[in-house]
Amino acid sequence: MKLILTSLLLISNLILFSQSDKLTGVYNRTLGKEGNHLIEYKLTLNQDGTFFFHSYSNNKRGIPPEVNKYGKGKWSAENKIISFFSEKEKDFDEKYTLDFNNSKARFVTKSPRDKTDRIIKTKLKFFESEIFWMRSIDMFKI
Template sequence: MKTLFTILLFVCSYALSAQVAGNYELTVNTKDRNVFEYKLTLSADGTFSFHYYSNIKNGIPPEKNYYGKGTWTVENNIVSFVSDKQADLDDKHTLDFSTSKARFHIKSNKGKTDKVLKTRLQFLTSEISWMKRVEVFKV
């Protein structure tokens, strides 16, 4: 019985991971022609890569790029990120996602509306202050 339960749990976990894996993006263009881009790739092997780009017209410097990478897991629609300080962080990949968590949102089949709801990740917690409450959409 324990074996059956373990197998069932593994299959359900794998199915959710397969739904979550993919590319997520958000692009924000302001009326002042500033640009903010978030790109997150969750690979099926449990790794992720992240790129943030901003072009602020009056910024110094106007263009900035930040990168992060590491591993991810999902449980109960909460995606947890881990960045290993030795393996994942370097001169290019400076963002540490280790305390970051995001909720996976997908349209339920039980919905009685034809309203289109995009599959998305909403960041709930992160030590990267500008990532809190950011929603990236699956493309």
């Protein structure tokens, strides 16, 4: 009985870790073009449940022309929905100012049952965030 229970526990842990492997990695989105107005977003989801976010904006006519914004914290996944959390004491300082609390994104990938030739890029689609410019942003996995 102990052997069966241990085996089931091991299998369930392997399944959980294999699903998070699909989610972890670097996601990127570039808007605009170099020389005019460029916005780049980069989100890194780590295996240990932490994330780092960097937003870079280069607007030649802006004041200031270049802006860097950073955010970090923890993430968790449930049914292809990724939730982001930031702790006030640990995750905020002079550099990391973006608050990702109450931010959620949907993990979108091609279904293994889809046998067509259409290409669906793996991405995160933000649908909820207190950062107004993050709502409805799609970030593609590199």
